[in-house]
Amino acid sequence: MPDAATLYGLLGIVLAGLGAHAAIVQRDSIRRLLAINVMGVGVFLVLIATAYFGPNQDPDPIPHALVLTGIVVAVAATALALALLRAFERSDDE
Amino acid sequence: MNESMSLTIILPLLGALLAAAWPRRGVFIGITAVLLSGLAVGWLWFSLLADGPSHQALGGWDPGLGIRLQVDALSILMLSMTALVALAVSVYASHYFTRRSQAERFWPLWLLMIAALNGLFLAGDLFNLYVTLELLSLSAVALTALGGKRAGIAAALRYLMIGLLGSMGYLAGVALLYSAFGTLDMQQVAAQTGDDPVSQAALIVMTAGLLLKSALFPLHFWLPPAHSNAPAPVSAGLSALVVKAGFYLVLRLWTEVFPDTLSTQGVTLVAVLGGGAILWGSWQALQAERLKLLAAYSTVAQLGYLFVALALFMSAPPGVARELLFGALVLMALTHAFAKSSLFLAIGVIQHRAGHDRIAELDGTAQRLPATTFAIALAGVALIGLPPSGAFLGKWRLLYSAISLDQWLLVVVIGIGSLLAAAYVFRVLGHAFGRSALSVQAIHSVHEEWPALLLALTATLLLGFGSAWIWPFLEHMA
Amino acid sequence: MKAGALLYLDLIMVILMLVLAIGALHARSLRHAVILFIVFGLVVALAWARLRAPDIALAEAAIGSGLAGALLLAALRDRRPGDDATRRAPVWQSVAVGGLVTALVVLLAWAFLEVQGGRANEPLANIVQATLHESGVSNPVTAVLLNFRAYDTLLELTVLLAALLGVMSLGPQRSPMRAAEPMAAGLIGWLIPLLILAGGYLLWVGAHAPGGAFQAGALLAAAAVLAHLGGRREFQLPGHTRLRLLAVAGCAVFTLVGVSTLLGSGVLLQLPSDWAGGLILLIELFATASIATALFLVYLGGHPPSWNSREVHPDA
Structure with a gap:
């Protein structure tokens, strides 16, 4: 029986793969952005998942800090990408 | 004294914050910050020469728990390249932007880009490298879009998407390495990597992500639009410095973190792609109708040389030939940085004065802009790899090694690449020296023409005649 | 028995996330894709809570799903209806990329399963626990973020600033705002003080419990967005220069702490352990303000509409 860390870790790898595939295959910028975020x-x-050692043991805080950093970096990049997209679409009208 | 290591990152960062808070003084803040961080690099030279390669545990925490910065011969050469090119480009940029609002936006982002580059060349922690890469890529993307033109914005958007995809690949490898080895410190990871599935999987996704970011053929498609549509100083920074970041990281990972993991097939694949980059990039540069596009495709080709050299280096047996190759590789990277930034600045001057950069309509440039034309010619010498440029020494070693390793196909590719490079450089010069007088305004602004000329002189003369020390330096300070 | 029940719950979560992700990636309508992505983010937040990562659950709900979702929806609304969003690579390319990615996934999964045999990273978690008392805070995640790996966090704030500068340099955007309806406006009036309180609370407890500058900043940004959406007159935006300074302040205070440690001890960001708690709170306070400002400004597209009328921007 797989433990939770293995299960969620494998899910993570599959999600990363699905996201990478869509990021390459999709042509629309918003869709690509969704894909990269997934x-x-x-x-x-x-x-x-790596940081998780079971329900009765404290998790490893280092990956938690890394992921917090990663989430902020990801939202910053998403915001810049969407602003570029809007600027691009606006330049259409001119 | 290790303060200088942190200062090379903190000083441009402080400058960026000041320039963001006080945009009116952008030029003054920008030039001062670039100068000061250059001085910090100088200080770092002193401590490196006195104490040898060293590292600093930031926050005072042991590496593993904390983050480590480290300096050796390779990183100080990259830092010096960044400092000098950034200084010349900054002087040029101080007079480039005609609209104040554009200038005000340029400086904070430009300084953030320099801080990110310096941080990247000093980083000794795999996750910290991820954050640095993102800082580099976001500031570079924002700079690319600075011109506000539709093509530039589209190129910036694509550049950003590619960058994000690449860094996610890199981060996936980092996550895997942490789960297996329980550390992010490069040296601690390096002590545990080997021929196992974890190391191999991490190496593959990290390298793939970084190759995408460093635009190795056929993953280069995003580079020419981005580099050719950015404002001239930005193009110079992107093409000379930012592309080196990805290459530098691949080099570090291959040689230091995964020395026992890399397979011959992987090395061969990168050599083949590098060869493809040389041929395709040079050919496209020859076809280009605009100078900036020519310069951008030339970068694609020059990256090809770097990766070919890296692949040869990885497959060479230990010994003198291998040491020679390493120096050659570093010298080619340095020469390209100076030559390409010079070329982009010179093109910027032409575009400013003639109002366009169409190669077929450049006739007469040489009469009106002699210094700029001279800079293009000198940069061209370095891009072709003619003596006395630093690239000549580099390419010579590269050819020598390829021959001694019986890689005859590579010899042919390098030969064809050089011929194509000569063709595209002389095509430009042929038009520039053409007789028909173009309505180019003559210029007298020192700030505009000199940076390009000095950069080209560095690439061709300084790195040609004065670079013999690089080999022993790299050997002793590794 | 209990473990078995938890496993069923896990399986349901995993399947739910997969289905939502595939929907977000391949739904025919772009609007549905974005909405599915937001829902996906909420389920992911649950997964973080399940894996005992409450700090991340908070951040994901507020930033990853909440704010990113709001940004995506705003971008979607400005699109012209004719925009073709279903274009994708030809089938052969899709299949080829699929094959390549599948190979990578299998390779990574294999490597990951190898790791699960004997994981090595407990020692580092133990080191963090053993060193925690020197860090000035008792929440280990905050200790890592603002002391052990503070340099990462400084650069992360810088990344956010770079993105904001980039967004601002693209010039005024079309307003993403649409005034809320009266009833919603009433609700918003209740929500704002709650969000501000919650933000302050998160910032304060971050030292010893889940929370911290990023979650607090995101909540404050949400409060500001809501206030703006509600069209509340009493909510006046600070001027251009002041907002700009506020956005820079977090990074600046952090950097200045770095510089003073560099001058004091010769080591960047070496916080003296007696002062560490106070310095961390100082950094977090300004970081929260900057994060809130940056996220809010980014949501407004860099330039609040009021700037154009009230202040003469160099470009206007």
Whole structure:
């Protein structure tokens, strides 16, 4: 029987793969952005699964800190990408 | 004294914060911060020469728990390259932007980019490298879009997406390594990697992500639009410095973190892709109708040389030939940085004065802009790899090693690449020296023409005649 | 028995996340894709809580799903209806990429399963626990973020600043705002003080319990967004320069702490252990303000509409 860390870690790897595939295959910028974010969640899941040692033991805080950093970096990049997209679409009208 | 290591990162960062808070003084803050961080690099030289390669545990925590910065010969050479190119480009940029609002936006982002580069060359922690890479890529993307033109914005968007995809690949490898080895410190990870599935899987996804970010053929498609649509100083920074970041990391990972993991097939694949980059990039540069596009494709080709050299280095048996190759590789990277930044700045001057950069309509440039044309010619010498440029020494060693390793196909590829490079450089010069007088305004602004000329002189003369010390230096300070 | 029940719960979560992710990636309508992505984020937040990562659950709900979702929805609304969002690579490419990615996934999964045999990273977790008393805080995640790996966090704040500067340099955007309806406006009036209180609370407890600057900053940003959405007159935005300074302040205070440690001890960000708690709170206080400002400004597209009328920006 797989433990939770293994289960969620594998899920993370599969999500990262699904995200990577969609990021390459999709052509629309918003869809690509969604894909990259899903990929990020996948990688973060691997890290957090690694930090999990069961319900009765304290988790490893280092991956938790890394993922917090990763989430902020991801949202910053997403915001910049969406602003670029809007600026691009606006330049259409001019 | 190890303060200088942190200072090379903190000083441009402080400058960026000041420039963001006080945009009106952007030029003054920007130039001062670039100068000061250059001085910090100088200080770091002193301590490196006195004490040898060293590292510093930030926060005072043991590496593993905390983050480590480290300096050796390779990183100080990359830092010096960044400092000098950034200084010349900054002087040029101080007079480049005609609209104040654009200048005000340029400086904080430009300084953040320099801080990120310096941080990257000093980093000794795999996750910290991820954050540094993202800082580099976000500031570079924002700079690319600075011109506000539709093509530039589109190129910046694509650049960002590719960068994010690449760094996610890198981060996936880091996550796997942490789960297996329980540390992010590069040296501690290096002590545990080997021929096992974890090391191999991590190496593959990290390298793939970084190759995407460093635009190795055929993953280069995003680079020419981004580099050719950015404002001239930005193009110079991107093409000379930012592309080196990905290459530098691949080099570090291959040689230091995964020395026992890398397979011959992997090395061969990168050599083949590098060869493809040389041929395809040079050919596209020859076809280009605009100077900036030519310069951008030339970067694709030059990255090919770097990766070919890296692959040869990895497959060479230990010994003198291998040491020679390493120096050659570093010298080619340095020469390209100076030559390419010079070329982009010179193109910027032409574009400013002539209002366009169409190669076919450049006739007469040489009469009106002699210094700029001279800079292009000198940079061209370095890009082709003619003596006395630093690239000549580098390529010579590269050819020598390829021959001694019986890699005849590579010899042919390098030969064809050099011929193509000569063709595209002389095509530009042929037009520039053409007789028909172009309505180019003559210029007298020192700030505009000199940075390009000095950069080109560094690439061709300084790195050609004055670079013999690089080999022993790299050997003793590794 | 209990473990078995938990496993069923885990399986349901895993399947739910997979289905939602595939929906978010491949739903025919882009709007549905974005909504599925937001729901996916909420389930992921549950998964973080399940894996005993409450700090991340909070951040994911507030930033990863909440704010990113709001940004995506705003971007979606500004799109013209004719925009073709279903374009994708030809089938052969899709299959080829699929094959390549599958190979990588199998390789990574294999390596990951190898690791699960004997995991090595407990020692580092133990070191963190053993060193925690020197860090100035008792929440280990905060200790890692603001002391052990503070340099990462400084750079992370810088990344956020770089993104904000990038967004601002793209010039004024079309307003993403649409005033809320009266009833919603009434609700918003209740929500804002709650969010501000919650933000302050999260910042304060971050030292010894889940929470901290990023979660608090995100909540404050949400309060500001809501206030703006509610169109509340009493909510006046600070001026251009002041907001700019506020956005820089977090990074600046952090950097200045770094510089003073560098001057004092010769080591960047070496916080003296007696002062560490206070310094961390100081850094977090300003970081929260900057994060809230940055996230709010980013949501407004870099330039609040009021700037154009009230203040003459160099570009206007």
